Amino acid sequence: MSRSQLIERKQQVIAEIQRARRELERVRMQPDPRSQRRAQELEAQLAGLMAEEHRLRLEIDRSKD
Numbered sequence: 001m002s003r004s005q006l007i008e009r010k011q012q013v014i015a016e017i018q019r020a021r022r023e024l025e026r027v028r029m030q031p032d033p034r035s036q037r038r039a040q041e042l043e044a045q046l047a048g049l050m051a052e053e054h055r056l057r058l059e060i061d062r063s064k065d
Contacts, residue, residue, distance in 0.1 A: 003063040010056040017049045 024042040
């Protein structure tokens, strides 16, 4: 993947992180068990997205394109 593609993907991941955080905040305000399960799913999704963003950042730093 080229440096520009890595940067583009990183920007997409950052946007996904922001959306997931907003949804997580909204879901946490709802006390029902279904919302709690959704909050757990979103937390797991956020962890994966943050790991991907970190990996992309490292790849971008290493690329010379």
